[in-house]
Amino acid sequence: MRILVIGRGGREHAIIWALSKSPKAEKIYCAPGNGGIAELAECVPIQENQFEEISQFACDNSIDLVVVGPEDPLADGIVDFLEAKQIPVYGPRSNAAIIEGSKVFTKNLMKKYGIPTAAYESFERYEDALAYVRQMGAPIVIKADGLAAGKGVVVAQTLEEAEKALKDIMLDKIFGESNVVVEEFLQGQEMSLLSFVDGNVVRPMVPSQDHKPVFDNDKGPNTGGMGTYSPVPHIPQSIVDEAIRTIVKPTAEAMVKEGRPFRGVLYAGLMLTAQGPKTIEFNARFGDPETQVILPRLETDLLDIFLATINGRLEEMDIQWSDQAAVCVVLASPGYPGNYPKGLQIDGLRDVKDAIVFHAGTSAKDGQIVTNGGRVLGVVGLGSGIAEARAQAYAGADVIQFEGKHNRTDIANKALV
Structure with missing residues (x-):
């Protein structure tokens, strides 16, 4: 199959990395991609919001499936646009992507259907x-x-x-x-719970935990995410099951009742309070950097899951997950999440031995990989437990250097207490 992935970040790199393992994936393109994605897919200079150009490229290159990574094109209706042109596409239509596009809509939805939230x-x-x-x-x-x-x-x-x-x-x-x-203001542990969804059918992924603030000990302004880990061993499975039963499944069912059936990845950001799990937010796509620790634990062919979803067969899928732990450490540009420079040379990428490096904000220039965003790289370690995975991630992160590089040093510490 010939696949086109839309996006340019670490999430898309992880999606392409997983898709590239499928024996069905004959050729992968990415629009527009980044410096690391270019090693696994052919990057094409089309922006995420150029729907007509994406559609034309898909037709000209006999694309069998388009996978949409970021939230903006989903909210703007890229799935509706491509479906109208008979191009197979994975992701929610705009009337379902509103669950991320409008917090007012989502809060009102949860209020109407009694879904726990602040x-x-x-x-x-x-x-x-x-x-x-x-x-x-x-x-x-x-x-x-x-x-x-x-x-x-x-x-x-x-x-x-x-x-x-x-x-x-x-x-x-x-x-x-x-x-x-x-x-x-809610107090408790946060948890990210992503699910493959097709209308009323919900297939939860393994849980993960993100680190939003830029500095250690959750200090400083919020970012897109400075690191993640999975599993979350200090949160019992009974709590995860409760969140699926009281939040994720009722939300998918509510969207169907509202005439907005959701098809794609539904991301629930949860707070585990003394009163039980409550919803902080919903996203209409894979999380970033949650995807970087979830997909390395996926044992089922990701392409099979995507195809089953768009063909109405997700309920038949038996999705398997590895018992391995995964930890992702994000390396950020100086100044992030405020203003930051671009074009800084990145050294040491080839010297990382026992970790996966997902590129987020990079580009290739004169044969070198340089910084091109706030969150530059996500370094993922795998291991039999969080401690081993964490050690691998930080060992890899230490090898990579660029001017002004900064990262949190306490990713996954909560899981080791």
Whole structure:
């Protein structure tokens, strides 16, 4: 089969890495790809939002399946566009991708169907939101309504932080979206639970845990994710099963009832509170960097899962997972998640022996791999347990060098306590 993957990050590199293991994968393309993806797939200079060009490329190159990685083209309707042209595509249509594209929609959906989540109010006017925040006090959570590349959430520990977040989002429009959701602050362990979904059919993946803040001990501003690990040994399977039963399956069923059947990867970001699992957010695609630790544990052919989903046969799939642990350490550019330089030479990539390196923000220039994003690389170690996997990931991360490189040093520590 000839496959076209849409995207340019570490998630897409991991997807392509998994697809390349399938005996059915004859040729893989990626639009636009990155410096590392180019070693496994032919990268083509088409941007994620160029639907007409993607469609034309798929037709001209006899593409059998398009796989969409990022959230923006999903929300903008790339699946609808390609399906209208009879091009097989994996991912949710835009009316289902709204579960990530609008936090107001998703909170209202959960309220309607009794799906556990934080108490909230949504606001269109800055003055109303400000008055509510001052009434409720801190800590409190401020969320931009629309897509914000994983950075549209501020967990404000003080009233000053909350007021600044409201100003940034609603007045300064730093995400181009002025509406907000204001939520109660939940305490507990976080967990990412991704599932392959086709309407009412839900096939959960192995759980993982992300590290959002940029610095050790969860300090500093939120990022797209500074590292992940899977499994999450300190969270019992009974809690995972409860989350599937009370959150993931009811949400998939609710989307069907709303006339928005979800087909693709449904990502549930969860908080495990004293009252049980509650929903922080939903995403309409593979997480980044969760994908980098989940797919290395997948023993079933990923291409078979994609094909079963779009052919309505996901219920027949017996999906198998490895008992191995996986830990991903993200190497970031200097200044990230703020402004950062590009074009810094990366050394040591060929010297990494016992880890997988997924490229996130890289490009090839004059025969060298250079930085081209905030999160540059994800270094993944595998092992019989978290400790071994963690050691492999950090050993690999230490070998790679570029000017101003920074990473958290405490990824997966919570699993070792």
